[in-house]
């Protein structure tokens with residue numbers, strides 16, 4: 577029978593190895609995270625949902641007529657997601673961890689609370705997704721894994737197991753980063769029929785693209801996270817033969 581096992585890690589020092597490539601990667605992640613907070617999250621705090629629906633902003637039209645608790649969950653989700661997305665990259669900055677460990681701990685607490693709040697909001701709004709069952713299960717599984725990986729990262733550091741903490745934080749932020757990858761996949765899938773010379777109409781192209789993103793926005797991120805964890809010699813999951 578195939579099962580997943582957690583292997584033990586090697587020297588934690590390997591995990592912190594810098595280099596130009598990882599600095600470029602980190603800068604890219606931080607800048608794209610901030611861009612999505614500015615471009616996708618902040619507009620929700622500039623006007624009411626019905627006004628935003630009239631201006632065709634994001635998914636405001638899906639939620640403008642939703643029950644108040646769903647609307648409240650949407651706002652809670654956006655605040656939690658935005659805080660987690662913006663603060664997460666700071667936690668992978670080795671200079672901050674070594675020079676100001678207390679700041680790292682405080683940002684870590686803010687980050688994990690934002691993840692918990694964002695995930696509970698995400699779970700509440702997932703049944704209203706315009707992607708139907710795919711949205712419910714795709715975003716629902718993402719929210720559940722967001723909570724579980726955040727909890728595993730926290731409990732690992734309470735046990736002072738730094739390599740496991742780093743590995744779970746990489747998995748957790750890979751899930752947080754779905755807030756960015758969703759918004760990269762969506763326009764690519766929307767435009768794909770044009771590239772393949774197929775007939776194109778916005779509503780059907782959008783529905784088709786949106787049916788893929790509830791899973792596509794996070795599954796490849798998790799695979800990439802596992803590759804990164806293994807490359808850094810941290811405790812990774814392996815499929816035994």
Ligand code: HEM
Pocket residue numbers: 612613616617633634635636638653654657658660661694695698699701702704705706707711715716718719720722751752753754755756
């Ligand atoms: C990682 C776990 C996440 C889960 C489970 C999740 C879940 C969801 C769900 C279910 C929706 C409604 C989608 C629909 O109605 O079809 C949504 C919308 C939204 N989420 Fe998330 N999300 C996550 C991460 C984030 C992050 C990190 C951000 C940070 C910016 C974010 C910001 C938003 C925004 C702004 C919307 C409104 C839709 C839009 O205008 O694009 N989410 N999310």
